[in-house]
Amino acid sequence: MKKMNRILMATIFLIGSSLLTAKEPLKGQSKDGFTFAFLTDVHLNKSNRGSGDEGLRMALADAKKNKAEMILFGGDNVETDALKDAEQTADSLHSRFKNIVSKCGLPTYFTMGNHDRFYRNNGTTDKLGFKLFEKYFGPSYHSFTVKGVHFIVLNGLYPSASGPYSVNDAQLEWLKKDLQKTGKKTPVVVSIHVPLLSLYYPVVEGNFKGNDMIMNTKQVFEVLNDYNVKLILQGHQHIYEQIQERYRWFVTAGAVCANWWNGPFLETKEGYLLVHVSSKGNFNWEYKTYGWDAKKNH
Numbered sequence: 061m062k063k064m065n066r067i068l069m070a071t072i073f074l075i076g077s078s079l080l081t082a083k084e085p086l087k088g089q090s091k092d093g094f095t096f097a098f099l100t101d102v103h104l105n106k107s108n109r110g111s112g113d114e115g116l117r118m119a120l121a122d123a124k125k126n127k128a129e130m131i132l133f134g135g136d137n138v139e140t141d142a143l144k145d146a147e148q149t150a151d152s153l154h155s156r157f158k159n160i161v162s163k164c165g166l167p168t169y170f171t172m173g174n175h176d177r178f179y180r181n182n183g184t185t186d187k188l189g190f191k192l193f194e195k196y197f198g199p200s201y202h203s204f205t206v207k208g209v210h211f212i213v214l215n216g217l218y219p220s221a222s223g224p225y226s227v228n229d230a231q232l233e234w235l236k237k238d239l240q241k242t243g244k245k246t247p248v249v250v251s252i253h254v255p256l257l258s259l260y261y262p263v264v265e266g267n268f269k270g271n272d273m274i275m276n277t278k279q280v281f282e283v284l285n286d287y288n289v290k291l292i293l294q295g296h297q298h299i300y301e302q303i304q305e306r307y308r309w310f311v312t313a314g315a316v317c318a319n320w321w322n323g324p325f326l327e328t329k330e331g332y333l334l335v336h337v338s339s340k341g342n343f344n345w346e347y348k349t350y351g352w353d354a355k356k357n358h
Contacts, residue, residue: 092339094207097123097348098251099332100134100295101315103175104157106149110321113160115352119316119332120164122350126334130206131166132213134295134313135173135253140192143178147192150178154196169204170197171213173253173295174225188218201231203238209290209337210242214252214280222275225254235283247341248289255294256280257303257310264326272296290343293333298325300347314347323354330354 099119104112123131138157140150154176161168170193177189186192190200200215212235218228227235242248250256256277261269274280291309298315313333319325330352335345 093337094129095127095334095336096130096132096206097126097128097332097334098132098134098293098313099123099316100171100253100293100313101136101173101298101317102133102157103136103139103315103317103320104153104160105139106143106153110317110354112317112321113156115321115330116157116160116316117163118352119330119350120161120166122348123332123334124164124166126348128166128334131161131164131168132211132251132293133161133168133170134251134293135171136175136295136315137170137173139175140178141175141189145180147178147180147183150180150192151195154192158196167206169211169213169251171251171253171295172197172200172215172217174217177217190215190217201234203242205242205246207337208341209247209249212238212248212250214250216252216254216256216274220275223270224275225271225273226275227252227280232279232283235280239283239287242287244287246288247337247343248284248287249335250284250289250292251294252292253295255296255310255312256292257305258294258297258301258312259303260297260299260301260312288341290341291335291345298328300328300331309343311345318352318354321354 102116138153140153143150172193176193178192179186179189181191203212214227216225216227218226220226254274256274294312297312300314301312303310314328314331318330329349331347331349333345334348337343
């Protein structure tokens with residue numbers, strides 16, 4: 061993605077009314093709900109450019125201070141995709157990231173991003189580039205339930221005839237079965253790195269560009285329809301964007317690294333999303349900066 065100097069902090073409301081609210085800042089965790097943090101686009105790198113290790117530690121500490129009970133990562137945790145055939149280096153970068161995260165002491169779950177891919181595994185070619193990530197963080201798509209909320213982590217990095225990013229057919233079949241087992245009343249949160257829905261390019265560049273979105277969004281919607289999907293969490297764009305489409309909220313949650321550890325990106329500062337879930341299934345969230353000052357790293 062090009063680094064642009066125009067301003068964007070988009071809050072976009074589309075058709076219909078919402079079953080959710082995002083108007084009030086979080087006031088901390090209530091005794092009858094729980095809070096979790098969504099951290100996306102850390103971009104930990106080989107040379108620790110921009111002191112990203114320290115930034116990640118600060119973001120995790122801030123999430124704990126704000127009473128997060130679990131951490132969900134939104135992808136582009138590291139930058140292994142550009143390391144060519146340096147498998148040992150790529151392996152050590154995932155290991156470094158996981159070691160830093162493990163010290164925060166909270167349950168953690170991981171979404172895969174395009175930069176988390178690596179195309180070698182045990183000295184042989186890995187065409188899709190998923191295996192090294194899965195070695196450290198488990199299946200690239202999976203689900204889990206926390207305090208009555210069902211979380212679904214999708215892998216949108218399958219290439220298709222329409223473009224580089226899609227949710228493949230086998231995963232869609234898995235998703236159907238997972239939702240059938242979950243039932244239609246359970247609140248559902250979806251995490252995917254490349255957005256299912258975003259207006260980044262129309263607002264910033266004045267055009268529609270599908271290459272940085274999921275190419276088969278409609279197919280995914282058709283599977284999610286009729287279920288109690290409360291929130292779809294996204295990354296990749298490094299901006300904080302909220303889109304309400306009928307009763308669904310799509311939130312692109314900025315970036316822990318903002319402008320790749322060089323300061324704000326289109327007025328979105330280094331940060332993460334803090335989400336509070338009440339016992340009644342209501343969701344509130346806010347974008348939290350964590351005090352990072354990129355100038356000190358120059």
